[in-house]
Amino acid sequence: MMPYSGKGDWDFRSADTKEYTHCFHIYPAMMIPQVARGLVDLYGNEGGILFDPYCGTGTSLVEARLAGMDGIGTDINPTARMIAFAKTTDYNLKRLTGATEKVLSYLEENLDSISDYSGFREPENVTWEQLEKWFPAKSIGEICCAIEKISEVGYMRGRLFLQVALSECLRLVSFQRNGEFKLYRMPLDKRDLFYEPLLPKLRDRIERNLAGLRRFSETVSPATEVKIRGFNTVHTNGRRHFPYFPCADIVVTSPPYGDSGTTVAYGQFSWLSNVWLWLDDRAPGALDREMMGGRKSSLEEFGCAAMDEAIAKVAQVDQNRANEVMHFYDEYLRSIRNVAAVIVEGGYSCFVVGNRIVKGVQLPTDAFTAWAFEQCGFTHVVTYIRDIPNKRMPSKNSPSNISGVKSSTMVNEYIVICKKIDF
Known part of the structure; x- marks a missing residue:
């Protein structure tokens, strides 16, 4: 049984999500700054380093600087990197x-x-x-x-x-x-x-x-800085992009909920900016195919019982869709292994995830995330459950491992906290 906490402390229903440089640019599925701020306050440390492996437009990196930390973020979308750098750099x-x-x-x-x-x-x-x-x-x-x-x-x-x-x-x-x-x-x-x-x-x-x-x-200290990179954590831990290795005291991030083609098409959203501003010359769907789960191959079970059972149920309805789901989580697992290598002993991973529904089956991304980090020498500390204000998703299901509790998928997010064990 996973330790859950659902006290409502993470909902931030009336919060101003556009303060500081968070106002700079709309972007799909952005993590709200109050969540990142709360995680940095609880698990970060002033003077340390925060890493965001799917940094998008840099929400967690802005919060790192506000908390007196340095930040390193990576994203394969050129538009996202441009915005993240603009939001986190110093200006005259x-x-x-x-x-x-x-x-x-x-x-x-x-x-x-x-x-x-x-x-x-x-x-x-x-x-x-x-x-x-x-x-x-x-x-x-x-x-x-x-x-x-x-x-x-x-x-x-x-x-x-x-x-x-x-x-x-x-x-x-x-x-x-x-x-x-x-x-x-x-x-x-x-x-x-x-x-x-x-x-x-x-x-x-x-x-x-x-x-x-x-x-x-x-507000920010000029002694802090953020670096924006473009490496893909599915394929590399990005060792050469860090000042030393491992170096991250905390990871605060919100990974994709699923492959870009069936969830949030970040590449399509960014296509106009990418081509107008000389950032990228690929066709609208090409960048999405480079993102997590964008390429397909045949795979086998993971060994995470909750996820294997969920995918098996999807396969009973649609085998091809089950293969797509499995491929996304295979790349997600590869990414987590690389991210885990960046974190120092005693450091924390804080992943804000959603348990989406595919073919009527809720996929326990929260449980899979905790399991994946446990395979990498982490212990699962807690998973916070937060309501997402103004989300409209009609399908009702139970969150993973919480018997009898009903929730609308994507109306809830799960903040999975894991700690790297000291050896």
Whole structure:
């Protein structure tokens, strides 16, 4: 029986999840900062190192700096890495403010006269024809103008800051359907009349991000730093990216709930930013196939009874789907083994996971996570159960190993705490 704690201390229903630089950019399935903050407070130590192996846009890394810790994060999505670096780095606020004012002033004077993209150079990673499927011609021209002006900014971090603000605007001025993270366009009959001016949205995000950055800069210690990397923990422990090995006093992370194709399509969400900002030239689904569980192969049982039983039930309904699920957890296990190697003796792993339902079967990711770390010389300390406010999932099931307790999957998250045993 796994030790669970479900007191509601981790729900944070009315918390401001956009304080400091957490306001910088929307992104799918972000861990809220209050969860990361609570875990760092409980299990981290000032002056230590926090590692996030699936860092996304850097929520845990921002919290590491706020707590007086250094941070190292890795993610294979270029857009996520760009945002994470922008949120966690230090800025010369005077130079940054000057750069943003200069760019905004130029755009205010020039965007109104733009009617299409004629006169602009075609972006390197995407064609005009592809862009016309996603944007009005005027919006393509406005974005090109903004990118050209931002590229002239001499202050490198100012350029980064402006790129992040622009990145968030791209979906908002595109034909992208509202409320979708995957790439779905609005109906054809609505596209002819669609146009959203870029400048007001860009200005709002610059002002919002500057306010969050000022508060962050006033709070963090300049003695702390964060490094953002791009290695995949499924394939390597990233030894060369750390100052010494092992070095992480704590891991705070929220891994994918499942393969990107059937859960959150991070690659599709980021495609517009990746191609517009010269970050990545792959097709919309290609990055998702590189993510955990994106490649398929035949596998056998793990030895984790709870997960093996769940996958067997899925196989009774759909063998192909069971194979996909098994492959995701095989790569997840490989990743955990590499992450475990980074953590020092006496250090903690804090994984925020979801127990998704596949073919009517709840997959006990929490139990599997604890089991996987136990295979790597850790002891399972506790699993906290938190409600996720405003999540809408109709399917009802019991959380793993808690008999008779009903819960909607993905309405709950499970915060799995394990400690590396001292030898």
